[in-house]
Amino acid sequence: MRPVYMISGGITKFAKAHINKDFRLMVKEAYDYALRDVPRFSKDMIDGAVGSYFSDHFTRQLKAASMVQDYLGLCPKPSKRVEGGGATGGLCFQSAWEAIASGRMNCCLAFGFETMSRVNTWKGNEFIALASDTNFDFPVGGFYSGYYAMMVQRHMYEFGTTVEQLAMVSVKNHVNALCNPYAQKAKRLSVKQVRESPMVATPLTMEDICTMSDGAATCILASEELAAKVCDRPVRIAGVGSGSDTMRMADRPHDKVMLLPHEQESDYLHLRYPGVHSFRGGRMAGKLAYEMAGIRNPLEELSFVELHDAYTSSEIQTYEDLGLCKYGEGGRFVESGAPFMADVNYGLDIPKAGRLPVNPSGGLLACGHPVGATGLMQAVFAFWQLQGTTSKHLGDDTLQVQQAKRGLIHSHAGTGTYITVSILEAT
Amino acid sequence: MKRGIHMHAQGSVLLGVDPLVLLDHYEIDYHHSYAQDSPFFVGLSKKKLLGSCCTECGYIYATPRSHCMECGAATDWCELPLTGRVHTFTTCYFGGEVFLDETPFTLILVEFDGVDSLFLARLKGMEPSTVHIGLPVVARFAKTPSFKVTDVWFEHTHR
Ligand SMILES: [Zn+2]
Numbered sequence: 235m236r237p238v239y240m241i242s243g244g245i246t247k248f249a250k251a252h253i254n255k256d257f258r259l260m261v262k263e264a265y266d267y268a269l270r271d272v273p274r275f276s277k278d279m280i281d282g283a284v285g286s287y288f289s290d291h292f293t294r295q296l297k298a299a300s301m302v303q304d305y306l307g308l309c310p311k312p313s314k315r316v317e318g319g320g321a322t323g324g325l326c327f328q329s330a331w332e333a334i335a336s337g338r339m340n341c342c343l344a345f346g347f348e349t350m351s352r353v354n355t356w357k358g359n360e361f362i363a364l365a366s367d368t369n370f371d372f373p374v375g376g377f378y379s380g381y382y383a384m385m386v387q388r389h390m391y392e393f394g395t396t397v398e399q400l401a402m403v404s405v406k407n408h409v410n411a412l413c414n415p416y417a418q419k420a421k422r423l424s425v426k427q428v429r430e431s432p433m434v435a436t437p438l439t440m441e442d443i444c445t446m447s448d449g450a451a452t453c454i455l456a457s458e459e460l461a462a463k464v465c466d467r468p469v470r471i472a473g474v475g476s477g478s479d480t481m482r483m484a485d486r487p488h489d490k491v492m493l494l495p496h497e498q499e500s501d502y503l504h505l506r507y508p509g510v511h512s513f514r515g516g517r518m519a520g521k522l523a524y525e526m527a528g529i530r531n532p533l534e535e536l537s538f539v540e541l542h543d544a545y546t547s548s549e550i551q552t553y554e555d556l557g558l559c560k561y562g563e564g565g566r567f568v569e570s571g572a573p574f575m576a577d578v579n580y581g582l583d584i585p586k587a588g589r590l591p592v593n594p595s596g597g598l599l600a601c602g603h604p605v606g607a608t609g610l611m612q613a614v615f616a617f618w619q620l621q622g623t624t625s626k627h628l629g630d631d632t633l634q635v636q637q638a639k640r641g642l643i644h645s646h647a648g649t650g651t652y653i654t655v656s657i658l659e660a661t
Numbered sequence: 662m663k664r665g666i667h668m669h670a671q672g673s674v675l676l677g678v679d680p681l682v683l684l685d686h687y688e689i690d691y692h693h694s695y696a697q698d699s700p701f702f703v704g705l706s707k708k709k710l711l712g713s714c715c716t717e718c719g720y721i722y723a724t725p726r727s728h729c730m731e732c733g734a735a736t737d738w739c740e741l742p743l744t745g746r747v748h749t750f751t752t753c754y755f756g757g758e759v760f761l762d763e764t765p766f767t768l769i770l771v772e773f774d775g776v777d778s779l780f781l782a783r784l785k786g787m788e789p790s791t792v793h794i795g796l797p798v799v800a801r802f803a804k805t806p807s808f809k810v811t812d813v814w815f816e817h818t819h820r
Contacts, residue, residue: 356756360757370694373810373811374768377756382717384769385749391749436751437751438751483779485726485778510748633730
């Protein structure tokens with residue numbers, strides 16, 4: 235496999251509705267931004283593209299990625315669409331990586347979008363719930379917030395995780411986003427406000443759950459030779475991994491933990507795994523990505539993480555899957571202050587902030603979640619962090635992680651049915 | 662289909678002019694086949710909860726599948742116990758549009774003794790605040806089957 239670099243990226247602001255822009259124009263804005271950021275690069279260097287969007291129901295336009303391909307003027311170059319639920323963007327990023335790593339292309343564009351505003355929120359929830367088994371799960375009351383609520387109830391039962399710990403994740407991510415102009419829903423919140431917002435599915439409130447959005451994002455990936463030629467500070471994609479789990483949560487085994495290098499079997503003598511409290515696919519994705527990147531202790535060797543916090547609970551579950559802490563310690567991990575930014579005031583009493591910032595961008599909770607764009611948005615933020623250019627792109631350096639060397643991005647589908655982890659490194 | 666034609670005859674419904682936004686209604690009739698899962702839904706109409714037992718490795722699935730994901734062998738249908746325990750739960754105060762009228766409703770994953778996997782269902786007849794993990798529950802069946810998985814639900818039992 236050849237080394238692969240990210241040389242540019244762009245985001246079209248995530249918003250509740252971009253009624254004046256269709257998906258083609260949203261992608262075009264993010265694409266033009268990415269092109270402007272690498273002046274020595276030109277469109278004719280692109281060998282092909284991978285498009286990502288989640289739902290044909292939301293778009294009401296099949297083959298929508300073909301319309302983007304022609305709108306960007308990339309015909310007749312190779313193109314395809316990748317779809318994998320919430321992990322669509324992460325899978326798209328890795329598909330572009332594969333095109334270059336294999337030698338098939340020297341430069342591949344990854345673009346993603348979602349237009350979720352054309353139906354009401356509850357019809358949108360119904361569309362999303364159709365990504366659960368339509369024989370056995372959807373008809374019972376298909377609702378993803380309900381599925382995640384059941385998972386975190388079990389997490390609380392197994393490990394003593396508290397709703398206040400969940401709320402701290404919401405406070406962190408919404409406050410981080412105050413310095414991110416691309417975010418949809420930045421705001422200052424207290425733990426009390428999170429708990430007092432309307433209950434959606436016990437114990438998850440409105441402020442524990444990400445919103446639906448319109449938005450787009452693009453990433454340009456290149457070979458080592460091309461990256462060196464056109465980009466002053468390319469970012470290396472040091473590792474990729476992905477995993478999966480059963481469509482129905484009910485079918486997940488209750489077995490042994492899949493260990494990371496810094497863990498031992500004795501850490502989990504009585505834990506039945508993954509059950510419905512953990513994401514086995516996320517652990518698999520992390521394990522494979524760490525192996526490729528040569529990471530043995532993620533907490534020590536990563537500078538920041540952008541992970542798929544569609545729910546506050548899934549952020550805590552994901553800390554554990556990625557081995558940032560042991561299984562069962564996710565709630566205490568957020569309480570310790572580790573995933574907060576060191577120099578941001580959250581209005582919380584945090585012992586020691588900034589060990590490993592998680593979702594400095596604000597994550598899905600605050601940025602929004604235009605599904606096909608989300609995983610690529612994470613890659614763009616990680617890219618800017620590792621280039622040290624967040625102040626240039628966000629107009630403010632508050633969210634710049636100092637001396638960022640290595641970042642992890644994590645994209646997640648369904649109740650953990652597809653998950654991707656990619657590791658990016660500064661050069 | 663009828664409604665679409667009707668709307669064309671009447672002209673378009675405009676929701677906005679700048680940009681121009683039209684109301685576009687669509688609905689379809691879809692032939693949803695339960696295919697190899699059909700016996701489960703027929704079983705519900707006979708007040709039976711049918712799971713799958715692997716003929717090779719003995720794995721027992723509470724939610725049926727005709728082939729074992731552990732070893733790949735074909736499974737046999739087997740009757741599950743009608744009592745179990747709440748493995749986890751939530752009460753939904755919102756939901757997908759088709760379920761909004763039914764809120765609040767409580768979802769549970771049920772665990773059965775001697776069965777390796779779980780089953781998703783609704784729990785009825787309980788105050789949401791009194792539901793907890795480990796609660797003993799019993800299956801109840803619709804008198805008139807609709808041949809959907811909601812023909813079975815669970816209620817609290819004292820045994
Ligand atoms: Zn078997």
